[in-house]
Amino acid sequence: MASFESDQRPLERNLIFVGLALERGWIDLHQITHAFTVWICDKTQSLANILVNIGSITEPQKRELDQGVEQKLFEESSSAQAVNSLESLEHLTSHLDFLRDDDLDQFLSKAVGERRLHLSGLAHARKEGAGQSNSSKEECFDSPGGDSQGRFQWKETLSEPGGMGDLSITLDKELNRLVVVKKIKPSRAADPLLRGLFQLEGEVTGHLEHPNIPPVYSMNKDSKGHDFFAMRYFKGRKLTEAIREYHVVSWSKGGKSREKLVELLQSFQTACLAVEFAHQRGVLHCDLKPDNIMVGPYGETLVIDWGLVFVTSAINQSTGDVVRDHDGDDDSGHYSPSKSALTGLHQRQGGLRHSVGGTLPYMAPEQLQASRTKEIEKITCATDVFLLGATLYHLLTNRPPYLPRTKNRETASDLYDRIGRADSPSPRSIDPGIDQALESIVKKAMHLDPSKRYASPRQLANDIRLWLSDEPTIAHPDGVRRAIGRWLKRNLKTAISTATLAIFSLLVGSYFVYQENLKAKENLRAWYEMARGRSELILQNEAIFSKSSHGSQLKKRYLQDVIDKYNKLLKYDDNNSDLLLDYLSISLMLSHILRTEHNLSQSMRHWHEANRTFSVLKTKQITPSVLEKTEVILKRELMLTEWKNGRLSVALKGQGFQGVTACVF
Numbered sequence: 001m002a003s004f005e006s007d008q009r010p011l012e013r014n015l016i017f018v019g020l021a022l023e024r025g026w027i028d029l030h031q032i033t034h035a036f037t038v039w040i041c042d043k044t045q046s047l048a049n050i051l052v053n054i055g056s057i058t059e060p061q062k063r064e065l066d067q068g069v070e071q072k073l074f075e076e077s078s079s080a081q082a083v084n085s086l087e088s089l090e091h092l093t094s095h096l097d098f099l100r101d102d103d104l105d106q107f108l109s110k111a112v113g114e115r116r117l118h119l120s121g122l123a124h125a126r127k128e129g130a131g132q133s134n135s136s137k138e139e140c141f142d143s144p145g146g147d148s149q150g151r152f153q154w155k156e157t158l159s160e161p162g163g164m165g166d167l168s169i170t171l172d173k174e175l176n177r178l179v180v181v182k183k184i185k186p187s188r189a190a191d192p193l194l195r196g197l198f199q200l201e202g203e204v205t206g207h208l209e210h211p212n213i214p215p216v217y218s219m220n221k222d223s224k225g226h227d228f229f230a231m232r233y234f235k236g237r238k239l240t241e242a243i244r245e246y247h248v249v250s251w252s253k254g255g256k257s258r259e260k261l262v263e264l265l266q267s268f269q270t271a272c273l274a275v276e277f278a279h280q281r282g283v284l285h286c287d288l289k290p291d292n293i294m295v296g297p298y299g300e301t302l303v304i305d306w307g308l309v310f311v312t313s314a315i316n317q318s319t320g321d322v323v324r325d326h327d328g329d330d331d332s333g334h335y336s337p338s339k340s341a342l343t344g345l346h347q348r349q350g351g352l353r354h355s356v357g358g359t360l361p362y363m364a365p366e367q368l369q370a371s372r373t374k375e376i377e378k379i380t381c382a383t384d385v386f387l388l389g390a391t392l393y394h395l396l397t398n399r400p401p402y403l404p405r406t407k408n409r410e411t412a413s414d415l416y417d418r419i420g421r422a423d424s425p426s427p428r429s430i431d432p433g434i435d436q437a438l439e440s441i442v443k444k445a446m447h448l449d450p451s452k453r454y455a456s457p458r459q460l461a462n463d464i465r466l467w468l469s470d471e472p473t474i475a476h477p478d479g480v481r482r483a484i485g486r487w488l489k490r491n492l493k494t495a496i497s498t499a500t501l502a503i504f505s506l507l508v509g510s511y512f513v514y515q516e517n518l519k520a521k522e523n524l525r526a527w528y529e530m531a532r533g534r535s536e537l538i539l540q541n542e543a544i545f546s547k548s549s550h551g552s553q554l555k556k557r558y559l560q561d562v563i564d565k566y567n568k569l570l571k572y573d574d575n576n577s578d579l580l581l582d583y584l585s586i587s588l589m590l591s592h593i594l595r596t597e598h599n600l601s602q603s604m605r606h607w608h609e610a611n612r613t614f615s616v617l618k619t620k621q622i623t624p625s626v627l628e629k630t631e632v633i634l635k636r637e638l639m640l641t642e643w644k645n646g647r648l649s650v651a652l653k654g655q656g657f658q659g660v661t662a663c664v665f
Contacts, residue, residue: 011107012079013069014039014047019086020068021057025187028164030287030308031056032092034360038412040101040404055355151218152181152230164188164198164307169233172217179217183228193352195227196343201307202229204283207335212274212301236296239267239395243290247398264395265464267293270301272388272461278303279381279457282334284310286379288387289362290394308357310379311337311345346376361400362390365420365448381457382450386422388460389445389453396438397430401446422448437467440476559590577620584613584630588637595641603641610634 018035021027035050048066051057057065076082083089093108151174158167158180165182172179182202188194206216206229219229246260271293275285285292287308294302337345345351356370356379364386366378393401401424404410410418418424424446427439441463447453454460454474463473566583569576587610594603611634618627 010043010046011103012083015083015089015092015108016069016072016079016086017046017048017065018051019083019088019092020065020072021051021061022088022092023086024065025164025185026061026065027051027056030357030359033096036096036101036104037360037402037404037415040104041410041412041415043103152179164194164201165228170230172230178233179230180233181228181230183222184226186224186226189226192343196341196345196352197307198227198344199341200309200311200337200344202227203338203341204309204311204335205229205231205306208278208281208283208306210274210277212270213278213303213306232302234294234296234300234302236294236300236302238291239264239271239293239295239391240290242267242295243395243398262468263299265468266299267295267301268388268392268395269461269464269468271303271391272457272464274301274303275384275388276457276461279384280333282312284312284379284381284384285387286310286356286367286383287358288384289359289391289400293391310356310376311335311349312380346374348374348376358387360415360419361402362387362394363402363419364390365422366450368416368419380450382453385453385457385460386446386450388457389442392438392445393424393427393442396427396434396442399430401425422446435467437473437476441467441473444475556590556593559586559593562586563590575620577617577622580613580617580620581622581626581630584610584617587613588633591637591641595637600641600645607634607637607641610637 018027018032022029022032031051031054034054035047035056038050038054039045039047048057048062052059052062072082072085073079076085086092089108096104096108151172152170153173154168154170155178156169158169165184168181168183169178170181171177184195184198188198202216202219205214206219209215214231214234217230217232219227221227242264246257246264271288275288278285283306285303285306285308287305288303292303292305294300294304296302342350343352346353346356354374356367356376358364358367358371360368364383366375366380367383367386370376370378390401402415402419404412404415427434427442428436441460444452444463445454445460454463459474463475466473563583563586566579566586569579570583587606591603591606591610594600594606614630614634617630
C-alpha cells in the first residue's frame with residue numbers, strides 16, 4: 001500500500017499544481033491538455049516544468065504555485081484528499097479523459113468518486129441547517145446588471161473552471177428566460193491581452209448570427225467593471241459524450257447502431273455548415289473538436305467556444321497587417337473587431353496575442369508551425385477543414401488523431417514531428433469496421449497539403465451528405481464493383497427483370513462464340529442443344545416478352561438468331577428429324593410475329609420455309625399424329641396470312657384445305 005501511495009504522489013502533485021493554476025486563472029484548458037500530452041510521453045517530468053517550458057507560466061508563478069501545493073498538502077490529511085478538494089477536479093477529469101492514459105484515468109476516476117461522496121455529505125448537512133436561506137441569497141446576489149435590480153439574476157454556477165471566464169446560469173428578467181452569462185475572471189480582467197481576447201470572443205459569437213452558433217443577447221460590464229456577455233442557455237451535451245455513448249454503450253448492447261452513427265454524422269454535417277458561415281464572415285474557429293460541439297435531444301447542434309478565434313478579415317493575407325480598425329461589419333458582411341477587441345488579435349495584426357493556439361491532439365500541421373514561428377498567413381480556411389477532419393476522426397474511432405505512443409516511448413519532440421507530418425493512425429487500423437468511404441473523407445480533410453484538402457467546410461459537409469444518401473463521394477469515387485452494387489441496391493426490381501433477359505442473351509451469345517472454337521463434331525452437338533434450349537426458353541418466358549414494351553422485337557431477334565444456328569446445323573445434318581421439327585416450329589413462330597406486324601411478305605417467306613421442311617419430314621419416320629398436328633398448324637398459319645391479304649377463299653380452294661376450315665375457325 002505504501003508503495004502504491006509513493007508511486008502516485010508525483011501524479012497527485014501534478015494534479016494539485018495544475019488545479020491551483022487553473023483556479024487562479026493563470027492557465028487554461030488548452031495549455032493543460034498540451035502539458036499532459038507532453039507528460040504522457042515522459043512521466044518523469046513534472047507538470048510545473050512542462051508548463052514553464054511551453055511558455056504557459058513564468059518561473060515566479062511556478063514558485064508561487066509550488067508553495068500553494070505544499071500548503072494544500074499541509075492543510076489536508078493526505079495528498080489524495082488534497083486532490084479531492086480541488087474545485088476543478090471533475091472538469092479536469094472530463095477534459096483529460098480523451099488522452100486515454102491508464103494511470104491518469106484510474107487515479108482521476110477514483111478521486112472523482114471520493115469527491116462526489118464527500119460533497120453529497122456536505123450538501124445534506126447544509127440542507128438540514130440552511131432552511132430557506134437559499135432564496136434570500138439568490139435575491140442578494142450582485143448580478144452582472146449592476147445590482148439586485150439588474151437584468152440578470154444569478155441562479156447557478158456551472159462547473160466550468162479555467163479559461164478566461166466564469167460561466168453561470170442566470171435569469172434574464174426582461175424576457176423571463178434562463179441564459180448563460182460568461183464573465184471574465186477577476187484575476188484576468190487586468191490583463192489587456194486577456195481582456196481583448198474575451199471582448200473578441202463575445203463580439204465574434206454575437207456577430208455570427210447562425211442557428212447553429214449560440215446567439216449573444218447582451219454584452220456589458222458589471223458593477224465592478226468586469227466584462228460579461230449573456231448567451232443562449234442550451235440543454236444539451238458535448239459531442240464527445242455522444243461519441244463515447246455510440247462506441248461504448250452501443251457495443252455493450254450487441255453492436256454499433258447505424259442509426260446512431262447517422263445521427264452523429266448529421267450533427268457533424270450541421271457543424272461544418274456553421275463553420276462555413278463563419279468563414280464567409282472572415283472568421284476562423286481554430287479550436288474545432290468534439291468538446292466544442294454541443295448536441296441536443298431534438299437534433300440541435302451548436303458550435304461553441306470561439307475563444308481562439310482568428311479574424312482573417314482583419315488582416316492582409318500576404319503581410320498579416322491590419323487592414324480595418326472600425327467597429328462592426330463592412331459592406332461584405334465580414335466581421336471587423338472594435339477598438340476594445342483589437343488587442344485580442346495576433347501581434348502581427350496589431351494586437352497582443354503571440355500564439356495561434358489550439359488543442360494539440362487535434363492540431364493542424366500549419367497551426368503548430370504558426371504557433372512556433374508566428375507565420376499566421378499559413379492559417380486559412382483549410383486549417384478549420386483539418387480540424388473538422390480530426391473531429392470526424394474522433395467520431396469514427398472514439399479517440400483524437402494524435403495521442404502519445406507510449407508503447408514506443410515517443411518523446412514530446414517525436415509527437416510534434418508527427419503532428420507536423422499529419423501522421424496519425426488510419427481510422428480503419430483502429431476499427432476495421434469503419435466504412436472505406438468515411439476513412440477517405442477523413443484522410444482528404446486531414447491531408448498534409450492544405451491545397452489537397454476539401455476546398456471548404458461546405459464541401460466536406462456535402463461529402464458526408466453524399467455518404468448518408470448512399471452516393472459516391474469526392475474522396476472515394478466508386479469503382480466498377482461498388483457502382484454496380486449501388487445500382488442493384490436501388491433498382492432491384494428493374495435489375496431482376498433486366499438481368500433475366502440480359503444474362504440470357506449474354507450466356508447464349510458467349511456460349512456460341514465459345515463453341516466456334518471447338519471441333520466441328522463437337523459444334524454440331526453443342527449448337528443443337530443450345531438452339532433447342534433457347535427455343536424452349538423463349539416459349540417458357542413468353543410472359544416476360546409480352547410485358548416488355550419491346551418484347552415483340554426482342555423475341556423476333558432471338559428467333560432469327562436461332563434460325564441462323566439451325567441453318568448451320570442443317571448444313572451438317574439435314575436428316576435429323578428432331579432438328580427439322582425444331583426448325584419448322586421456329587420458322588412458324590417467326591412467321592406468326594411478322595404477320596401480326598403486317599409484314600406479310602416476310603411472313604409468307606418463313607411460312608414457305610416451314611412448309612418445305614414439312615415436305616422433307618414426310619419422307620422420314622415420323623409419328624403420324626405429329627405430322628397431322630404439324631400440317632394443321634401449317635394450314636392455319638397460311639389461311640390467317642392469306643386472310644390478312646384478302647385472299648382466304650383462293651387459299652382454301654387452291655390448296656385443298658376446305659376440310660380444315662372448321663378446325664381453324
